[in-house]
Every structure is written in structure tokens, then in C-alpha cells.
Amino acid sequence: MISRSLIVFIPAGYPNKDKTVDFMLSANAGVIELGIPFSDPIADGETIQRAYFSALSAGFKLKDVFWIVRKFREQSDTKLVLMSYYNPIYKVGIEDFIVNAVSAGVDAMLVVDLPFDEADEFVKVCRDFGMKNVFLAAPNTREERLRVIDELSEFVYLVSTYGVTGIRNKVSDLAFKALERAKKICKKPLAVGFGISKREHVLELFRAGADGVVVGSAIVKLIEQFGEKADDRIEEFTRALTSET
Amino acid sequence: MRFGEFGGRYVPEILIPALEELERAYSELKDDEDFRKELDYYLKNYAGRPTPLYFAKNLSKELGMKVYLKREDLLHGGAHKINNTLAQALLAKFMGKERIIAETGAGQHGVATAMASALLGLKCRIYMGALDYERQKMNVFRMKILGAEVVPVESGSRTLKDAINEALRDWAESFETTHYLIGSVVGPHPFPTIVRDFQSVIGIETKKQILESEGRLPDAIVACVGGGSNAMGIFYPFLKDRVRLIGVEAGGEGIETGRHSASLTAGSKGIFHGMLSYFLQDEDGMIADTHSIAAGLDYPGVGPEHAHLKDSKRVEYTAVTDKEALNAFLKLSKLEGIIPALESAHALAYLERDETLKGSVAIVNLSGRGDKDLGIVMEVLK
Ligand SMILES: Cc1ncc(COP(=O)(O)O)c(C=O)c1O
Numbered sequence: 001m002i003s004r005s006l007i008v009f010i011p012a013g014y015p016n017k018d019k020t021v022d023f024m025l026s027a028n029a030g031v032i033e034l035g036i037p038f039s040d041p042i043a044d045g046e047t048i049q050r051a052y053f054s055a056l057s058a059g060f061k062l063k064d065v066f067w068i069v070r071k072f073r074e075q076s077d078t079k080l081v082l083m084s085y086y087n088p089i090y091k092v093g094i095e096d097f098i099v100n101a102v103s104a105g106v107d108a109m110l111v112v113d114l115p116f117d118e119a120d121e122f123v124k125v126c127r128d129f130g131m132k133n134v135f136l137a138a139p140n141t142r143e144e145r146l147r148v149i150d151e152l153s154e155f156v157y158l159v160s161t162y163g164v165t166g167i168r169n170k171v172s173d174l175a176f177k178a179l180e181r182a183k184k185i186c187k188k189p190l191a192v193g194f195g196i197s198k199r200e201h202v203l204e205l206f207r208a209g210a211d212g213v214v215v216g217s218a219i220v221k222l223i224e225q226f227g228e229k230a231d232d233r234i235e236e237f238t239r240a241l242t243s244e245t
Numbered sequence: 246m247r248f249g250e251f252g253g254r255y256v257p258e259i260l261i262p263a264l265e266e267l268e269r270a271y272s273e274l275k276d277d278e279d280f281r282k283e284l285d286y287y288l289k290n291y292a293g294r295p296t297p298l299y300f301a302k303n304l305s306k307e308l309g310m311k312v313y314l315k316r317e318d319l320l321h322g323g324a325h326k327i328n329n330t331l332a333q334a335l336l337a338k339f340m341g342k343e344r345i346i347a348e349t350g351a352g353q354h355g356v357a358t359a360m361a362s363a364l365l366g367l368k369c370r371i372y373m374g375a376l377d378y379e380r381q382k383m384n385v386f387r388m389k390i391l392g393a394e395v396v397p398v399e400s401g402s403r404t405l406k407d408a409i410n411e412a413l414r415d416w417a418e419s420f421e422t423t424h425y426l427i428g429s430v431v432g433p434h435p436f437p438t439i440v441r442d443f444q445s446v447i448g449i450e451t452k453k454q455i456l457e458s459e460g461r462l463p464d465a466i467v468a469c470v471g472g473g474s475n476a477m478g479i480f481y482p483f484l485k486d487r488v489r490l491i492g493v494e495a496g497g498e499g500i501e502t503g504r505h506s507a508s509l510t511a512g513s514k515g516i517f518h519g520m521l522s523y524f525l526q527d528e529d530g531m532i533a534d535t536h537s538i539a540a541g542l543d544y545p546g547v548g549p550e551h552a553h554l555k556d557s558k559r560v561e562y563t564a565v566t567d568k569e570a571l572n573a574f575l576k577l578s579k580l581e582g583i584i585p586a587l588e589s590a591h592a593l594a595y596l597e598r599d600e601t602l603k604g605s606v607a608i609v610n611l612s613g614r615g616d617k618d619l620g621i622v623m624e625v626l627k
Contacts, residue, residue: 039531040401040517042413043257049400062529086255090516091530113255113519138259145261159259163418 001079001107001132002155002189002212005030006202006242008234009083009193009216011051011223012036012068013060019228021071023219026231028238029078033110033214036065036084043112045166047217050224062088066104073105081134083110094125101131108132108154116148123152138162139178143185150186155212158182160194167217168195176208183209202241215241246434249556251549254433256519260413263420268435270340275442280335287331291364292321294328294446298454298608303580308596311606313463314583315451315479317613324586324613325447325475326357330426332443334361337424344368344423348412350377350405350471351540352384353586353613354428359391361426369393372411374404377540384617402534405544409518429472430548433519437548444478451608452482464605465489468612469591470509470562471541473548475612480560489561491599492551493591495537496564506535507564508547509555515546522552538567538621539587541613569594571625574615586613587621 008029012020014037024032037052037060044052069080082101089097089111101109109131114122116135126133132154137146139162150156160175161168175192182190192205193214202213215238222237223230247253254264274280288294296316305312317325330347337345345367349355355371362369371393378385378397388395401407409432416425430437430444455463466483468476470492480490497505505511508523515524517532525533525545537543554560565573570587573594578584585593589612596602596609615622 040406040410042410042518043417045414046400053401056531086516087524087526087532088530091513091526091528112257113516115254115256115258115261117261118253118255136258138257138262140262141258142262145258149258159257162259162420164414 002030002191004206005212006238007031007033007191007193007212007214008238009033009035009214009219011048011055011220012065013055013058014051014223015054015227016058017060017064017068020068022231023223023234024072025075026235028235028242030212031079031081033081033083034065034068036062036082036088038085038088041085043164045164045217047167047220047224048165051220062092066100069101069104069106079107080105081108081110082106083112086111086114094122098125098129098131102129106131108134110134110136110157112136116152137182139174146182146185150188153188155189155191156182156186157214158190158192160192160196165194165216167197167221171196171201171204175205179205179208179210199241199243203244248550248553251521251552252434252437253521254519255516255521256433257417259417260420260433263416264433264435266340270336271435271439274336274339280339284332284335288328288446292327292331293319295450296320298451298458300458301581304577307580309603310596312596313455313606313608314611315447315608316611317447317475318583318585318589318611322353322357322360323616324353324357325444325478326354326428327360328446328478329428329440329443329474330354330357330361333424333426333439334365334367337367337426338365340424342367342422342424344370344419345426346370346372346412346415346419346423347426347428348372348405348408349428350374350408350543351617352377352381352388353541353617355388355393355395356384356391358426358428359388359393363392370415371395372398372408372415374402374407375399376403377405381540381617404535406532429474430477430550431472431518431520431546437520437550440474441477441481441550444474445481447475447478447610448480448482451479455608459606462486462488463608465491465602465607466610467491467493467592467595467607468610469493469542469588470547470551471495471544471588472546473551475610477548477550479610484559490559491595492560492562493595494562494564495539495542495591496566497536499566500564504536505564506537506543506545508545509551509562510564517546520549522549523547523555538570538625539591541586541588542591563595565591565594565598571622573597574622583611584615585611586615587618589613
């Protein structure tokens with residue numbers, strides 16, 4: 001699913017669902033990671049929290065996610081990973097959710113607070129309906145766990161540092177060490193995310209052997225700043241992120 | 246790891262090693278003789294255990310039953326919370342952690358955490374919803390005097406659940422040096438077990454005391470349920486006995502108004518704060534805002550062991566309203582000269598509800614004292 005890919009995170013429904021589709025289409029992305037707003041996003045920093053709260057208070061509903069994916073699919077083949085907290089999926093029912101997501105055109109599910117130990121049923125339902133999985137790994141994930149994550153994932157999403165999402169000034173040494181270690185252990189492609197916001201970060205990580213780099217909060221900041229007019233900014237920014245010159 | 250189907254460890258991968266470390270340390274330490282000795286020493290000489298089981302004779306007469314009060318309100322800090330914070334702070338020391346973080350609603354757990362941290366020389370940061378920070382100024386000041394840093398949390402509903410969110414975010418970054426001292430029987434495994442074990446001292450003492458004074462076990466034990474730690478603490482040693490156990494949730498302005506915190510009574514199964522349990526949530530699985538006159542009960546979830554005890558029907562759960570709790574608060578103060586915490590007043594209020602208790606022996610866990618609530622009660626009575 002990824003090779004030297006920029007993975008662009010977009011929060012669904014921020015500022016509204018129509019604009020979310022436009023933003024997804026304007027990004028120069030190898031993969032779009034669409035974030036489902038949640039009332040209590042414990043793994044996210046302030047920027048993404050604000051986007052989620054704003055979407056929810058503007059009346060965003062879970063079913064709007066599938067509408068967004070369907071609209072996007074009418075115009076794009078770009079791979080799409082749906083990123084969610086577990087409770088919305090659990091609440092509507094794993095099977096209902098996955099069936100809807102598959103039929104809308106989602107390629108893979110990444111559930112932030114669902115480690116594989118708790119994911120037997122979820123993974124089984126995904127397999128049954130042809131949905132792929134992406135699991136998180138962290139710099140402190142033990143080798144035995146990393147092997148299982150690798151086994152279950154379409155690509156492994158390596159969290160670059162300790163903490164939550166949000167822009168950081170540089171890529172931590174921890175990220176490079178974790179990437180080096182994961183490359184030895186994992187067979188699947190490796191994406192690195194959390195805190196990455198600059199072209200030099202992206203290029204550095206590609207050079208170090210990452211197959212994908214995730215940019216999230218930096219995109220959300222653009223939407224925060226330019227609102228409904230952020231399309232061009234997102235287009236420009238994502239193009240610049242991966243240009244070699 | 247689970248209580249029936251409930252509990253579990255639903256956290257981002259980054260927190261798994263921290264929870265594994267905690268589980269290892271706890272299983273090493275819990276039966277260690279030196280640890281037990283040290284904890285017992287502090288519980289006795291610092292916190293004030295054992296607490297009395299007091300026969301409330303005036304209230305008994307009024308209600309037509311024998312009412313005993315387990316006096317956790319007499320503990321240092323004014324609530325049962327110190328049982329857990331002393332024990333977990335010792336556990337943190339054993340793990341070599343130098344810093345403690347915790348969430349607090351009313352401020353009672355924050356105060357108890359700040360006390361244990363000061364006592365054991367640990368750095369301490371308390372997260373508190375910005376709304377609670379405003380409502381509970383005196384407890385904020387208490388925590389600061391005790392040397393803790395208190396951080397108001399501005400996100401979400403700005404209450405207890407948001408404080409837990411923020412503590413989890415901190416912990417994902419700081420777990421190498423920091424212990425998250427969670428304040429109730431909630432959160433990912435092994436927290437619900439650890440906190441229940443450390444609070445069980447309440448029930449163990451109660452059993453001995455009631456046998457001494459009545460020569461038999463009680464007919465019923467009643468406790469309020471926020472996250473559920475004081476209730477688990479007093480219920481746990483009685484689970485296998487023929488004793489009615491009753492958990493009382495915060496009914497707020499009435500279940501039908503939607504303004505309450507009764508997750509067992511009116512919630513549905515969900516997965517949040519690391520656990521599968523009952524939560525107040527909407528049809529999309531978004532966690533609901535809650536209300537209670539008792540800040541310590543103002544939480545949209547409940548410990549997973551309570552969820553199991555509800556489904557297996559071992560414990561009865563019900564809810565009383567703000568108004569009923571307030572009446573019980575005033576009644577105990579007048580009749581016995583004891584001002585209960587508004588949380589504990591929920592358990593007291595239940596006694597008036599249940600006709601079948603007449604003529605029986607009932608124990609109420611008086612989880613805390615009411616000094617902290619005087620400001621709120623003054624407002625309501627105006
Ligand atoms: C006095 C008192 N009782 C009860 C509670 C509720 O917590 P739990 O249900 O964990 O006992 C609190 C929480 O702050 C409290 O301060």
C-alpha cells in the first residue's frame with residue numbers, strides 16, 4: 001500500500017463534510033488517513049483535539065464519515081485508511097461498521113486505542129469482509145509484540161516518539177532508532193508518524209528507510225488558519241513536503 | 246485480567262509496556278512482607294486506620310432499622326481516597342518512579358495524592374477539569390499548599406473525564422519516570438484490581454467490626470458509586486456472603502432528565518478509558534456530559550468489576566437524585582452531628598427508599614466528610 005508515500009491525515013467534518021472531501025482530493029498523498037472525530041481523543045494533542053471538538057459541536061455524525069468516503073471514491077483511487085477510537089465502532093457494532101466502511105471504499109482500519117491483544121474479534125470481522133488493518137507500534141514495543149503487529153498489519157504505523165500527536169520541531173533520535181530496529185524485525189512496509197511537519201523531516205525519514213511518513217497536525221493547522229479556503233494551501237504544502245529540490 | 250466480559254486493556258500501544266511494568270511490580274509487591282508492614286504502618290499512624298464502625302442510634306430510630314456507618318470520613322484528608330494513594334505511592338517508589346500524576350474531580354483524590362506524594366518525597370502533578378478547578382477552589386489551594394502542581398484542563402466538558410484524558414496523555418510521554426496514580430477502580434488492567442485490593446481494607450475491617458458488635462453479618466451494605474472504589478472496597482470481602490450489596494449512583498436531576506451520572510442504571514456497554522464497561526454515551530459512541538451535585542460522582546463511566554457485578558446480579562445498583570442526597574446530607578448532620586460528603590449522602594439517601602430494610606441491620610460506607618461541600622450546599626439552600 002505504501003512506498004515512499006506521504007500519508008496525509010485529515011480530520012473528518014472539519015469545518016464541514018463537503019470541505020473534508022475537497023481537502024482529501026487536493027492533498028498530494030500516497031495515502032489519505034481520515035480521522036473520525038471522537039469526544040475524548042486521548043492519544044491526540046491540542047490541534048487535533050480542537051478539530052474534533054469543532055466538528056462534533058457543528059453536528060458531525062458517524063454516518064457522515066461514510067458519506068465523505070463515498071464522495072471521495074467517486075473521484076479518487078488514492079488508498080484510504082480510516083483512523084478511529086474504538087468506542088464508536090464498538091457502539092454501532094463491529095460488523096455493521098466494517099460492512100459500511102468496506103462498501104464506502106475504505107482500504108484499511110487503524111484503531112488508536114485497540115492494541116492487538118484486544119482485537120481478535122475486530123480483526124476477524126475485518127478479514128471476513130476484506131478490510132485491511134494497520135496497527136500502531138511504539139519505540140518501546142517489545143520485539144515479540146512488534147512481530148505480531150507486523151503479521152496483522154498491511155503496513156506498520158510506527159509512532160515516532162513518546163506522547164501524543166502534535167507538531168514537534170525535530171524528528172527525535174528515538175524515531176530513527178525505532179525505525180532501524182523495526183526494519184530488522186518487520187516484513188511489512190513501515191510508516192512513521194506523530195510530530196512530523198516539515199519537508200526535511202519527511203526526506204530524512206525516507207532516507208532512513210521509511211516507506212511512509214504521516215503528516216497530521218500540520219495539515220490541521222492549515223485548515224484552522226485558512227478554513228474553507230485551505231484547499232490550495234494543502235495542495236501546495238503536501239507537494240512541497242515530498243519535492244526533492 | 247477481566248471481570249466476566251468487562252475490563253481489559255484498551256490503550257494505545259505506547260502505554261502497553263507501562264501497564265506491563267505496573268502489573269509485574271504489583272504482583273511482586275502485593276504479598277511482600279516489608280511492603281505490607283510499611284503500608285500498614287502508614288495506614289495506622291498517618292491515615293488513622295482502623296476507622297470506627299459507628300452505630301448511628303438517632304438515625305436508626307428515625308428510620309426503623311439498625312444503621313451502622315463505616316467512618317472513612319475520619320481518615321486523614323477526609324475520605325477513603327488516602328487508602329489507595331498511600332499504597333500506590335509506595336508502589337511507585339518501589340518501581341523507582343520519581344513523579345506522580347493523577348486526575349481529580351472534586352479534589353479529594355487530588356488532595357490524597359498530594360499528601361502521599363509529599364510524605365514520600367515524590368513530585369506531584371494533578372489534572373483537574375477547568376470547571377471543577379473553578380468550583381473547588383479550596384481543594385485546589387490545599388493541593389498547592391501540599392506541594393502539588395495543579396493543572397486546569399480546558400478541553401471537552403472540562404470535568405473529571407477530561408482530567409483523566411489529560412493524565413493519560415501526560416503518561417504516554419512520561420511513563421519512564423512517572424506513575425499514574427489513578428483514583429478509582431477504573432482504567433486499563435491492572436488498575437481496577439490494584440485499586441480494589443488497596444480499598445478492600447474497608448470491607449475487611451467492617452466484617453470484623455460488625456461481627457464484634459452484632460455477632461452476625463449485616464443484612465445489607467450500601468455505598469455510593471462514582472468510579473466505584475469505596476463501594477468495591479467495602480463490597481469485595483462480602484461478595485461470597487449472604488449479604489445484600491447495594492451500589493448507589495448519582496441520579497442528578499432525575500434519570501428521565503438526562504442530567505445525571507448513573508452509568509450502570511442508564512448507560513450502555515462501551516470501551517473508554519482503557520476498559521470495557523458501562524458508559525453514558527450517544528448512539529455514535531461519543532461520551533456524554535454528566536451531572537451530579539456531588540463532583541466525585543460526576544463521571545460518565547464506572548469500574549468494570551461493577552459492570553460485571555451488575556450483569557451477574559450479585560450487586561443491586563440504583564440511583565438517587567441530587568435532592569434526595571441533599572436531604573440525607575442535612576438529616577445526618579442534624580441527627581448525628583456528622584456532616585457527610587455529598588457523595589456519601591447518596592448512599593444514606595437510599596435507606597429511606599427501601600421499605601424492606603426496616604428492622605434489618607444495614608451498613609453505609611461513609612466514604613468522606615462534607616466540609617468540602619459546604620459551599621455548594623450553601624448555594625443550593627439560598
Ligand atoms: C467522599 C467521596 N466518596 C466517593 C467518591 C466517589 O469515588 P468512588 O466511587 O471511586 O468511591 C469520591 C470521589 O471523589 C469521594 O470524594
